[in-house]
Amino acid sequence: MIPLLKTALQNREEEKVISFLTDNPQSLGMEDENGSSGLMLIAYSGLEKAFKHAISLKKDFSFHEAIVCGRIEELSTDDSTAMVNTHSKDGFSPLSLAAFFNRNAIAALLLAKGADPDLAAINPTKVTALHSAVAKENYELCAQLIAKGADVNAVQIQQVTPLHSAVHRGNLELAKLLIENGANGSLQMDNGDTPLAIAKREGHTSLEEFLLAVQS
Numbered sequence: 001m002i003p004l005l006k007t008a009l010q011n012r013e014e015e016k017v018i019s020f021l022t023d024n025p026q027s028l029g030m031e032d033e034n035g036s037s038g039l040m041l042i043a044y045s046g047l048e049k050a051f052k053h054a055i056s057l058k059k060d061f062s063f064h065e066a067i068v069c070g071r072i073e074e075l076s077t078d079d080s081t082a083m084v085n086t087h088s089k090d091g092f093s094p095l096s097l098a099a100f101f102n103r104n105a106i107a108a109l110l111l112a113k114g115a116d117p118d119l120a121a122i123n124p125t126k127v128t129a130l131h132s133a134v135a136k137e138n139y140e141l142c143a144q145l146i147a148k149g150a151d152v153n154a155v156q157i158q159q160v161t162p163l164h165s166a167v168h169r170g171n172l173e174l175a176k177l178l179i180e181n182g183a184n185g186s187l188q189m190d191n192g193d194t195p196l197a198i199a200k201r202e203g204h205t206s207l208e209e210f211l212l213a214v215q216s
Helices: 002-010 014-023 025-029 038-045 048-059 065-067 093-101 104-112 131-137 139-147 164-166 172-180 195-201 206-214
Strands: none
Touching: 002 038, 014 025, 014 038, 014 048, 025 038, 025 048, 025 093, 038 048, 038 065, 065 093, 093 104, 093 131, 093 139, 104 139, 131 139, 131 164, 139 172, 164 172, 164 195, 172 206, 195 206
């Protein structure tokens, strides 16, 4: 059943996904080979209409699913405190999931409960919450994570730092935030790229000028 769902998701057939879920709501609780539930697969797909439909059909949510679905009331219990640094079955930290889905209020709650901002994924991505927040260009959450001690030079897959990611996205304000808080502009990705090299190649002139000024 999960392979059928994944095929429809990969083909971006949103109406087909919605129809499939209506007929097979149990698929939301099934898992693929990586431990991702049907619900999580739909969330990762970015198909918003299908995601909302999936939430409406789901009866019970795991701790990590509640984060992704924005169900903050289910995360405010004492029982959830013990889970704040527990990876999801597919290897992501709770805080990273909150960041990736722009759940700022949930991220704040997790931090208040003792979530580690530097807890990296235990899957090939190796992402931290700051990587996820930068990927979503969520300035507010990036600033919040940095204030809580997040490592601005943490590396994910291919030795990508938050600064590499911010520059790739052409986000000058995020790049400034990272540099002002200790980001190292000379760090290289696996392919040798520095943030400045990315800015030059991708035509981000304002970022190129900023990075050159910082280096001088």
